[in-house]
């Protein structure tokens with residue numbers, strides 16, 4: 001069977017593409033890093049891939065708001081390609097800056113994909129500055145999300161200045177109703193963070209760390225699954241080894257973040 005092909009976007013300040021491609025390869029995909037200009041020039045065709053990832057970073061230096069200019073570039077130069085990709089059954093994942101891009105692009109929450117309307121925002125963290133820390137996340141097993149399938153909880157790092165998820169109550173109600181909230185910031189014991197800092201690192205409403213579209217094939221999250229690509233990435237790895245007495249401890253040896261990418265690859269196999 002031919003390998004699942006993933007396109008990882010690069011350029012203009014995105015800076016997690018190498019790690020993201022590595023995580024996808026570890027999950028079994030054939031991952032290619034492609035510059036935005038190459039895509040816009042149609043030297044590579046998005047429709048030749050099955051997974052499209054917009055990863056983390058500081059595209060255009062977060063000027064005009066994180067992810068805004070990248071979203072405008074994609075919308076005005078690639079709109080038909082992106083809509084064709086989504087409607088053709090492709091998977092789209094936005095991680096951190098990529099999540100900010102998908103939100104500005106209106107692909108998320110994607111109540112009506114073609115409208116490309118912005119319904120939610122990722123705004124400045126309530127704490128007033130950039131946060132770089134690991135978080136506990138509770139996943140929604142009832143969500144249609146392909147990427148988080150079978151995951152009930154996971155620990156991942158966050159690093160962002162504009163990660164506060166915000167939306168109006170009617171949109172929030174719709175997201176909850178359709179099980180489009182995929183990840184929430186949680187306490188170490190698994191309970192919801194209820195807005196409490198630093199468990200909820202940015203003040204996100206309803207502790208939301210990630211959402212998907214109604215189909216579950218487009219998803220975005222602020223934490224970085226590609227950065228948990230080996231058990232020693234976790235800050236407690238030496239402690240885990242001592243307590244649990246084996247490599248990896250409570251975590252999978254390959255790094256729990258890989259599960260999110262493997263779910264995407266398995267979707268096509």
Ligand SMILES: NC(=O)CC[C@H](N)C(=O)O
Pocket residue numbers: 055056057058059062066095096097098159160161162163
């Ligand atoms: N790690 C990231 O992708 C950061 C996203 C964005 N630059 C922010 O600070 O909010």
